Amino acid sequence: MKPTKKASEMSVKELAAYIDQSVLKPEFTQDDIRKYIQEGIDFGCITVCINPASLDIAAELTKGTDTKICVVCDFPFGLSTTASKVMQAEEYCKRGDVFELDIVANYGWLRSGMYKEVEEDIKAVVDVCHKYGTAVKVIIETDSLTLDEIKEGTKAAVRAGADFIKSSTGFYTGGKSEGATVEVVQAMMDAGEGKIKVKGSGGIRTREHFLKLIDMGIDRMGVGYRSTPDVLGVTIEEVRKQK
Template sequence: MNPAKKAAEMTVRELARYIDQSVLKPEFTVGEIKRYAQEGIDFGCATICINPASLPIVAPMVEGTETGLCVVCDFPFGLATTEAKAMLAEEYCSKWKIEDLDIVANYGRLRSGDLDYVTRDIKAVVDACHKYGTLVKVIIETDFLTPEQIADGTRCAVAAGADFIKSSTGFVTGVPSVGATTEVVAAMMEAGEGKIKVKGSGAIRTREHFLELIDMGIDRMGVGYRSTPVVLGMTAEEARRLA
């Protein structure tokens, strides 16, 4: 999106609308899930991004608030069959009020140049989600991709009818995890040609980086529960008092 004003001039509440607060660590207890989800709600984040098993925990918490649900699908590897991905998306969206579903593309196939497969794989999920009004974000795990492959993955997501292209899962191992650099975000924006929204995720940990991406025109960012107060410059308790 093209922001109406500079990010540095925005209120905490306006900045929080760019954030999907990530509450995704597999080792989290129920208490930790509730704690970090509530912090995201108190900040006024766009969504809380959770694993599917957390839906019964977090769905009642966001009800009646300005914060929605974002659920990940086939996360973090994206290696289920196309049919299984679509079945998972149908399962989640048919039973819960989910604003966004973040699916992991088969980025091994993307690196292989099998773009028809990648597009079909994404489209099956898009078709399942859009029946229920759920937006689809496509993660292409950019740390493993060349600039050309990032562009190809973005174009696949556009062709499949997805709503967002997204950089990273935040669970990369084996390579340096740089995530949503300005170069990666710019590459997705350029390849998307305004036909798809852009979500940056991975290594968004400083306020300076966060504000810079907003000023570039990014639409959404995945921010870890520890980093949200850092990028917003305010604690959840302070944000709650201002709401």
């Protein structure tokens, strides 16, 4: 959705409301997870995006704050059976503290033109998440797809009733690693026709890129824990001094 003012005129708080801070590295220690979740909270990010094993830590740290929990499901490949994805989603959502769930679409199916199967796979997860009031973001791993496949994946997510379409996991190694380019984000917006929100993720590391996507009308961005200070233009120490 187009913002009511230029991104360059927004406050740190307004800009942070666009960010899901990613805390997803599999090698993170428990101390690392706590550190970067807390930084996401202190920056004022709308969510911290975490692995399921971090749910209890995230619940503890975000309690009583404005930052919510986004958990990934069947991440980062999206290759579980539909039944398995549904079981995972149910397990996470029934806790009652998961605000959003990011699911990975089977992008091999997208590359194979199996759009109906992708839609049905996504819809099964959407149905269980919506039962608990949890919004669903669908990652289609855009670096693996052509622009036409990106558009078809977006349309499949719309038909499935998903809340967001999302570009990347940040863990794709099978080809280019560009993530949420202007071209990719525009393709998702065009195909979504305003029927689904758009989340850019992957490659959002500079303030210029971050502000550009906001001005385009993006709804959310996944930003790595290292890049949050860069895109917001403020250090964690400066933010904490202001509190």
